[in-house]
Amino acid sequence: MSSFDPYEFIRSRQSPEEFKELNWLGTFDDYVRIVTANPKVTRNAFQRMYDMILSHGIEEYVEFKKKIYRYRFFDDPIENGADGIFGLEVPLMKLVNFFRAAAFGYGPEKRVLLLHGPVGSCKSTIARLLKKGIEQYSRTPHGALYSFSWKMDLHHDHLDHCPMNQEPLLLIPRAIRDEFIEELNPRHGTDFQVRVEGDLDPYCQRHYDELMLRYNGDWSQVMQHVVVRRLLLSE
Template structure:
């Protein structure tokens, strides 16, 4: 197969991965495949585990890292079993930032790169599929559409716990575009891509003394205030910060200390 055939094959694969439907259609999907609604930590843990785990002399060896990382088996086991595994189970460790410390050329950047590239590929599989509210700049979880007072009922029916609230932007869109009918809200499948700024972000501070927080969180677009009437209108906000784009996936902060 020459390069043009491979490009064509990749394009066909991209088209195959595209999916779009209503929230009602999405509920049918998660009823058959609850793993679609997994959290970001759970997705990373399942990605690592799906590559294969072998135990040697009481030490777990993860094939996901096996081709690139050598001599760090104990550290990697702690990373997976003491951070990602309990975080995937929604324990409090999921609220912490994972800090990798070590000497130069110690494998820190390689580990992060493997996780980011792995997530890009895993989101293209059925096991790692990710769905989001269509048109949302932060790729918001569609389950946020379920009202808080109905989430216990949702858990009893689907066995899935929902965390987080619907963003102000999508709350406004729900009322204005869908007349409050959550079942009609359009949902799409997304694939993570650091290059396209979807689900994976990287932040390197240029100057700690003058760094603009907007690089992380986005900012108000003052040019739209005349159109929308107020800077508090969610449509007047630019969701272009790295944290906005990394939502649902992974965010890397480089040289934070």
């Protein structure tokens, strides 16, 4: 029997390249280049959830003259069927249609989704699956997303993370944000349209305002204090 080297066993199953990708840090300029190459990194939560479900594939069949779509994600391919859901194709179709409508901005994104049903109807399992799926998706190249941190003291490495993990493009001044997006969208060469809605959360807005005062309104100097980072979703 060959000897067992625990260090070699562990080392051979690690990927420094993957670690580097998942812990990526960069400047705001770096992030804009990423967005130009892959605008889907700016997707909102509904778009991301919908794409995650579709990424696992769809099966189509006819039952009682009605077309049924079975989303393979709900078979739980992540844990080999541990939380697989069967026999609820129609309710799951309605659930995915909700995410689809919200992803396209048709109105459901402004509402609260309530899973209602008797005990044992897979409500908790569905929620657990969605959570598990989006966490795993955020670790893939297709599901990559980013947020930012503040480096208030450029002489130290301490970072203050955005508490709401907001989209870095929110750092673009609101007065010119729409114009920036209009310039950006034709450049990435895809059908996806980058949309940035909302404002910085109060914590980040305070840092932003403080730095704008420090640099007399020089936005480029403020961006020297911003570190964009890859965001991994985890409960």
